[in-house]
Every structure is written in C-alpha cells, then in structure tokens.
Amino acid sequence: MTRASAQDWVDDLLAGDRRTLARLITRVENRTPDSHAALARLYPHTGRAYLVGITGAPGTGKSTVVNALTRTLREREQTVGIIAVDPTSPFSGGAVLGDRIRMVDLAGDRGVFIRSMANRGSLGGLAATTGDVARVLDAAGFDVILIETVGAGQSEVDIARTAYTTIVVDAPGMGDDVQAIKAGILEIADILVVNKADRPGAENTVRALRAMLELGHRLRTNLHHGELLARPASPDASIYDFWQVPILKTIATEGEGLGALADAIERHRAYLADSGLLVERQRAGIEAELAARLREALLDQLIRQRTPAALEELIERVLARQLDPGSAVRMLMDGSA
Numbered sequence: 001m002t003r004a005s006a007q008d009w010v011d012d013l014l015a016g017d018r019r020t021l022a023r024l025i026t027r028v029e030n031r032t033p034d035s036h037a038a039l040a041r042l043y044p045h046t047g048r049a050y051l052v053g054i055t056g057a058p059g060t061g062k063s064t065v066v067n068a069l070t071r072t073l074r075e076r077e078q079t080v081g082i083i084a085v086d087p088t089s090p091f092s093g094g095a096v097l098g099d100r101i102r103m104v105d106l107a108g109d110r111g112v113f114i115r116s117m118a119n120r121g122s123l124g125g126l127a128a129t130t131g132d133v134a135r136v137l138d139a140a141g142f143d144v145i146l147i148e149t150v151g152a153g154q155s156e157v158d159i160a161r162t163a164y165t166t167i168v169v170d171a172p173g174m175g176d177d178v179q180a181i182k183a184g185i186l187e188i189a190d191i192l193v194v195n196k197a198d199r200p201g202a203e204n205t206v207r208a209l210r211a212m213l214e215l216g217h218r219l220r221t222n223l224h225h226g227e228l229l230a231r232p233a234s235p236d237a238s239i240y241d242f243w244q245v246p247i248l249k250t251i252a253t254e255g256e257g258l259g260a261l262a263d264a265i266e267r268h269r270a271y272l273a274d275s276g277l278l279v280e281r282q283r284a285g286i287e288a289e290l291a292a293r294l295r296e297a298l299l300d301q302l303i304r305q306r307t308p309a310a311l312e313e314l315i316e317r318v319l320a321r322q323l324d325p326g327s328a329v330r331m332l333m334d335g336s337a
Contacts, residue, residue: 006037013140016046018113021140023029028054028132039132042139042330049081049138050269053163054151055188060171061195061218064252065261066148072258073144079111080139081145086116116254131162131289137207160188161288164281165268168259171181172201186212189245191264197249197257209247243271 027035054062063084064232070080083227100214106112112198115133116129135147149159167191173196186192194205246264250257272278303311314331317323321330 006041008046010041010045010139012135013042013332021113021136022115025133025136028136029117029129031129034241039135042135044097045139046135047138048164049142049145050136050265051145051147051163052265053147053149053159053166054169055159055166055195056169056171060169061252062148062169064167064168065193065195065250065258066146067106068250068252068255068258069261070112070146071255072262074109074111075288076262078143080113080147081104081134081140081261082112082114083129083137084116084146084148085112086149090142096181101157113140113142120203125159134162161285162311165190165265165274167193167265169193169195169257170205171196172199190243190268191261192245192247193257193261194247194249199253206247206249213245213247243268304331 009020011022013024024035024038026040054066056062066082066084070082073080106114117130117133117138134145134147141234147159147163166188168186168191171194192213194202194209196202227255229247248257248260248264250261268276272281314323314328318325318328
C-alpha cells in the first residue's frame, strides 16, 4: 500500500471488503509507514462503534465471556469486532493465539471479526496499536468492539482509557476472594462479572466484591489523566461517578447470565451519554493517547539525533558511576552528550 493507493484501501474497507480489513489491520499493527495515510483517511469515518473492555486475572474465563457475549449481541442483531490482546511469544514475537482457538465457533459469522494481537511487551494489558486497530474496526462499521486484555493483573488499567465500558471478570476459587481488589483493577470496573458462578464459593465472591463497592464512592475515571493539560475542575463538577456498579453472575460456558450482561452494558452506555461522561472519557482517552505518542516520538527523535557511539559512551559513564542517570538525561536533552 502506498500513499497514492490509501484512498482505494479506505474505499474497499468502507465497502465491506473483509480481506482489506484484515490486511490493513496487519499493516497498522506493524506500523508500516504507508499505514498512516490510510488511518488518517479513515479517521473521519470513526466514532460510531461502542468500545467495551473485558479484563481480569488469568483463569477467570474472560475469553469464554467474550465468546458468549458476542453470541448474545449477534442475537440482538449487533455486529461485533473482537480484539484479543494475547501475550507475546518469546520465540516468534507474535501473539499466542489461544483466544482465536477458543472463539473458532464465531469464525463463520460475517457479523463478527476476530483479531488476536501480540502485546509485544507493552504494559497495561494492551498492545501499543490497540487503539488504531479499534479505529479500523470502527470505520469498517462494527456496532460494538470488544477488547479483551492480556490479564496481567495490577497494570491492567490502560483499558479504562480506551474503552467506554470496562467489565472486570472475577471467578470463585481463585485463591483469594478479593484478588481483583488487591490487583488494583476493581476501581476501574463499570460492571463486575463473577463468572463460573456454578462453582462453590460464588456467593462469597459476590459478597466480598459488594462489600468493597460499599466502602465509598468511585472517583470519575477521567480525573486520572492530567498528562498534557492541567485543567482545574469546575466548582460545580462532581469528582465522583455515581454509577452503581452491578455485580452479575454468569456461567459463560452455558450462556447463562449473558443477556443481563448485555443489558447492563446498554444501561451504562445510556448513563454515560445522559451524564456527559462519555464525552469526558473520550477526551481523556485522546489526551492520554497524545501524551503517549508524543513521548514515543520525542524519544525516537532524540535518539536519532545522537550517534550510537555517543549513547554507548554515556551508558558506560553511568555504569562506571561517573555520571548519574538524571544528569545523563539532562545532557541528552541539552545536547552536551
């Protein structure tokens, strides 16, 4: 794909060509220079899909919940794009395609598109290009985009900056009824799901989660950005999000409880729209993304301006304790290195 043909790719994608969709996502993941033109042309066609994040500790059944939720949404005549962020293979650098294998029964549905992505070492449970891939699926016309994270635990908070509704999946028998709380991801949950609810201890897990939710009000997620703009809060603006987080029980392998989960997503979507929080979340997400892209671009530019020998010499001086890391960074910034 070249810049001259980017419009052709966009036209084919908007016309529903699945092969173009798959090939463009591959180029976006690999960050090929010619993918930027296509993304720029696609951007005006985005903003219609609703992004739902699914996270939680490994072993809670996130992929099974995604699979069952997709079937429920399809029964409601909604099209679904799925981004399953998998751990990176230490050998090939690609995704360990466990999610694609588990979702094979959805593969023949034209209203569903599944893409497994390697996180490629990115922290926070998402790959660096997850947002761009979601935009491609958005422009392709999918109604709902489900983003399943790696399930890495306490760094699993980036999903709250990307998705509009965040579902945290827990399960009984994980060794600790408050594991999700200890992992630091309970506070990002818009919906809590206790999956594998037919197992012993499910009610104990529900009670533990409910007790923690009742300890206090949730702060609004969008207040935690502050990466580019230091805007003082309006005196009339509440710092709390008064959405009552539901705790739902599911048995995803049997399809039980997924209708209630789909209903809860719709209720939260309506709440965000009516309260104005949807626009705030979108704004905070854009700000966080711009900050991340700016850091990456500035670092790349700075490194390109220094020769490998100069950088190696600086590293050796820090290693020999002749220079501290802070001073080394300042030398790189002011050009004295």
